[in-house]
Amino acid sequence: MTRNDADVLIAGGGFAGLTLAIALRQGLGAAFSVAVADPTLGVSHAGDERASAIVAAARRLFETIGVWDRVGGDAQPILDMVVTDSRLGDAVRPTFLTFSGDVEPGEPFAHMIENRLLLDALVAKARDVGVDLRATAVAHFSHPDIDAKAWVNIEFANGGAIATRLLVAADGARSTIRGASGIATHGWNYGQSAIVINVAHERDHDGRAEEHFLPAGPFAILPLKGRRSSIVWTETTAEAERIIALSDDAFHAELEQRFKLNLGEIKVIGARRVHPLGFFVARAFIAERIALVGDAAHVIHPIAGQGLNMGLKDVAALAEVIVDAARLGLDPGAADVLERYQRWRRFDTMAMGLATDGLNRLFSNRSDVLRLARDVGLGLVDRLPGLKRLFIREAAGLVGEVPKLLRGELL
Numbered sequence: 194m195t196r197n198d199a200d201v202l203i204a205g206g207g208f209a210g211l212t213l214a215i216a217l218r219q220g221l222g223a224a225f226s227v228a229v230a231d232p233t234l235g236v237s238h239a240g241d242e243r244a245s246a247i248v249a250a251a252r253r254l255f256e257t258i259g260v261w262d263r264v265g266g267d268a269q270p271i272l273d274m275v276v277t278d279s280r281l282g283d284a285v286r287p288t289f290l291t292f293s294g295d296v297e298p299g300e301p302f303a304h305m306i307e308n309r310l311l312l313d314a315l316v317a318k319a320r321d322v323g324v325d326l327r328a329t330a331v332a333h334f335s336h337p338d339i340d341a342k343a344w345v346n347i348e349f350a351n352g353g354a355i356a357t358r359l360l361v362a363a364d365g366a367r368s369t370i371r372g373a374s375g376i377a378t379h380g381w382n383y384g385q386s387a388i389v390i391n392v393a394h395e396r397d398h399d400g401r402a403e404e405h406f407l408p409a410g411p412f413a414i415l416p417l418k419g420r421r422s423s424i425v426w427t428e429t430t431a432e433a434e435r436i437i438a439l440s441d442d443a444f445h446a447e448l449e450q451r452f453k454l455n456l457g458e459i460k461v462i463g464a465r466r467v468h469p470l471g472f473f474v475a476r477a478f479i480a481e482r483i484a485l486v487g488d489a490a491h492v493i494h495p496i497a498g499q500g501l502n503m504g505l506k507d508v509a510a511l512a513e514v515i516v517d518a519a520r521l522g523l524d525p526g527a528a529d530v531l532e533r534y535q536r537w538r539r540f541d542t543m544a545m546g547l548a549t550d551g552l553n554r555l556f557s558n559r560s561d562v563l564r565l566a567r568d569v570g571l572g573l574v575d576r577l578p579g580l581k582r583l584f585i586r587e588a589a590g591l592v593g594e595v596p597k598l599l600r601g602e603l604l
């Protein structure tokens with residue numbers, strides 16, 4: 194091992210990678226070295242207006258690792274949620290389900306925050322706690338011939354090299370580390386894409402989120418700080434590409450038909466973006482001295498805004514498993530340590546992935562019979578407070594075997 198060695202090397206400085214790095218340094222202190230490599234570290238996110246829903250469990254994690262106090266003031270709590278189910282041309286959209294209130298007194302079930310604000314806060318915190326940040330990609334890794342079980346050799350795109358006891362792939366949906374580890378995925382494309390934009394509106398949203406189930410897929414209006422909302426608008430891929438290429442006036446007309454005028458006049462702010470939607474789960478979350486977290490391990494439909502939150506659950510579980518092992522003097526990259534992580538996360542991921550897949554299939558269609566059936570179901574949930582509360586806690590990430598950080602406990 195050389196003087197550049199790291200106990201853990203994380204490839205990918207997105208939400209998942211940076212959060213894991215901070216949690217490990219906080220749990221294990223300066224004697225445990227953690228490096229993050231990502232070619233986009235140090236690249237400005239200015240102008241990127243994308244935003245995410247951060248559920249209560251994920252917010253507890255950010256609070257516990259000392260990141261939320263840097264961004265909480267910019268986050269918009271979701272105080273209320275309205276779900277409707279109708280055809281595009283319907284003049285009135287009956288409300289089938291409403292959620293309001295907190296998961297605990299004073300704790301909203303989710304907040305909306307711009308991705309760039311959260312990423313900047315994570316980078317700053319990682320630097321403060323002594324994470325070794327490297328603005329380069331992991332180009333190649335190999336297991337040494339002499340003792341395959343002791344470490345992994347990493348080569349960076351900038352020519353540098355390092356040896357580590359554990360390589361964490363937090364390198365996103367197209368993870369090259371997952372591919373090079375021989376880990377296959379199973380899943381499918383939806384033939385749907387999400388148009389993502391922000392809009393400014395005349396009237397206050399009062400913290401209300403709206404999910405309109407339209408025949409082509411969900412149209413979500415998510416409140417941002419001020420008189421602004423983030424829109425995640427699902428269409429078939431061909432229709433999304435047609436809409437995104439329209440002139441400003443024609444695009445506005447399509448938007449207004451779906452957004453309606455409840456919040457007064459609306460205006461698109463920033464760029465229009467489109468994301469093809471798919472679902473996959475990696476067949477394994479671990480390989481020899483390698484662990485997958487976040488989108489490298491799974492990608493789900495954004496219908497329930499849970500993708501990142503699932504990734505943070507991976508991070509919290511892996512951090513807990515590594516901290517427990519390292520405190521006992523055990524090797525953080527040992528097979529049994531990684532097995533514990535995989536057992537904890539893979540089944541839960543599959544269950545959430547299939548639930549969001551089912552939800553999308555149930556709602557993204559034109560069948561009136563199915564519409565009637567699901568509206569009866571939604572109406573029932575709406576009238577049963579116990580069931581509704583369970584749904585809210587599930588959506589907030591507070592059900593099941595919740596890792597400590599997501600419960601707001603230090604490692």
Ligand SMILES: Cc1cc2nc3c(=O)[nH]c(=O)nc-3n(C[C@H](O)[C@H](O)[C@H](O)COP(=O)(O)OP(=O)(O)OC[C@H]3O[C@@H](n4cnc5c(N)ncnc54)[C@H](O)[C@@H]3O)c2cc1C
Nearest residue numbers: 205207208209246330331364365487488498499500501502
């Ligand atoms: C339309 C849409 C809306 C969504 N809304 C929500 C929401 O409201 N709530 C929610 O929870 N989730 C949401 N998601 C999902 C969420 O955006 C993702 O799950 C999340 O961004 C994944 O984070 P990550 O850190 O795993 O990966 P990424 O954010 O993809 O980060 C991966 C990083 O790895 C780096 N990288 C790649 N290759 C290498 C390499 N070889 N070496 C080093 N670094 C590398 C990249 O530069 C990148 O910075 C949404 C997704 C979509 C498409």
